[in-house]
Amino acid sequence: MYDIRLENVTKEFDNFTAVDDITFTIPKSSVTVLLGPSGCGKTTLMRMIAGLETPTRGRIFFGEHDVTDVPTRRRNIGMVFQYPVIYRGTSVRKNLELPLLSEKLSKDELDKRVDEVAEILDLTSVLKRRVEELDNGTRQKIAVGREVARQPRIILFDEPITNIDLTSKMELKRSMKELFSRLKQTIVYVTHDQTEAMTLADQIALMQDGVITQSDSPKVIYENPNSQFAGWFLGNPGMNFVPSEFVSVAGTKITSPLFTQTIDLGSKATSVDILGVRAEGISVSISQVAGACAATVTRKSIGAGGQYLLDLTVGGLLVKARVSHSIGREAKDTVWTSIASENITFFDSSGKALSSEIKVK
């Protein structure tokens, strides 16, 4: 299998830079999710890997081969599009085996490959059905299966489950997870949906304005965002931020209306400008406890798994906290909040995280 190396890859359209000088390696035999908001350049980057767009500058390598000028049809890749491409008027089996027919496989090998992917994707029962009878979720499964059956070295997924209804989406996500764990190919998956990224990725490459701002495993990128953007984009809700007017730095110590303790950050404290804390990093109690701040509940909503999401005002600051069902149910008017120091992420004035440079003492 190949890794995919991008060297100074840039793509400019008329007067807009979609991808801005990206140098990055997508590791082989793993799932890399390009995640970012609409228009961040993730799809353009993937289309350049596929050869459907030509980079304005920079080179693309598959392993040791420079493929920048190799046409799409010689790149030996698979690609699943946002809208499933299916061939109407034929059966599911025919759809799966169509691209294989030109490879002159034996009948046994052909059937084996088709049956294998059908089994993984749970399509065995519909193999004989005609594709137009099936819903969009199943059609997309067919499109996925067709790529997998071809066994290319690299498979690209361009928001494959964005346009699928919610129920099928959950199922498709599960099938993909199962599928990815069995595949040895290098997989690149583009999405703007963070739950998809969290579920499927071995590593997430977070993109913003044409550059990759952070790339790490889902766990690391969630727990240690390297920028305010990463903190805000990942997580639902995104990270709470304490703007600089609510952060007081005195020497090496930092205080804020959000917590009662004073945090000692050593010499780097002066560069701290903004604080971040995740909704689940705020502990809430109904009765007053030592070291907690009084907070007013302005809104309650119930979320997945019965957890509550509370909108709280603490010392003039609006934050969101995620709490257990029992606390959420009892919470009204005033509650008490505290934040453990290790749950706080520190950012400088440009929004860059300082976690690697400073340690809480």
Added chain:
Amino acid sequence: MSDVTFKPKRKSGPIKFATIGAWLISLLFFLPIAWIVSTALKPKGSIVVSPPVFFFRPTFDNIIEALSFDNTLDYFTHSVIYSFGSVSLAILVSYLAAYSFSRFKPAGTDFLMFLLLSTRFVPAAAFVIPYFQLFNLLRLKDTYIGLIAFYTMFAIPFSVWILKGFLDGVSQRFDETGLVYGASRFHIMFKVILPQVKPGLVAAFVFNILFVWNEFLYNFQLGGAKTYGIPVGLFTGSTKGGGIDWAYVASIGTLYVLPLVVVIYVFQKYLLVGLTFGTVRGEV
């Protein structure tokens, strides 16, 4: 929003009335054809009589006689060769052009498309003399190559317009999936995309064949004894004996519409889709 009221289901009365009206109007349009066909089948003596004869014993004598005239069969052969030849060629060329316009969007696509259609703005008769001289000069007069080239040129603009509309309706991801699978552009154009624009091809084919099949002026001027088609044959043949030979006109006229009736009948289901081209299609 105001209150929503549900309209009661419409009674069938007015609909039936409208249906009958539509049928009557259609029949009115059909009268000339009915006249031609019935005249062709009438015995010689009851064609031009007053009052007209509505009931008669059909006979094929007129048709057989018309076919036995010197050049009648040749005219048919000529018409079929240059009509189907030029339109088929035009559709092929137009498909390639429309694909390129739709997929590669060369600079100035919109203007080029306009320019293409603008060749049809001017009345055809304005160019008869220049073409006559040009064809004489190039020794193309009275040749199939000349006529087919001319009619092909005439059929291309409209075909490109129709086909581009259809191709724009076929998502590029079909092309891209093909590329990813290692297909060549030609394979994608003819094996993947072409089947999806069949209604467009049929519509372009039928509209243009109607035009070329019925064209008289240029066939008369640029053709000759070796390439005159039925319209010219009808014109010269009908006045051969001095007056107008209605039996000949009706017989040839009847045979003349038959191929088109067959073509349109066969392609009807595609044609209906073809006539509604340009309607917005969502991604599926």
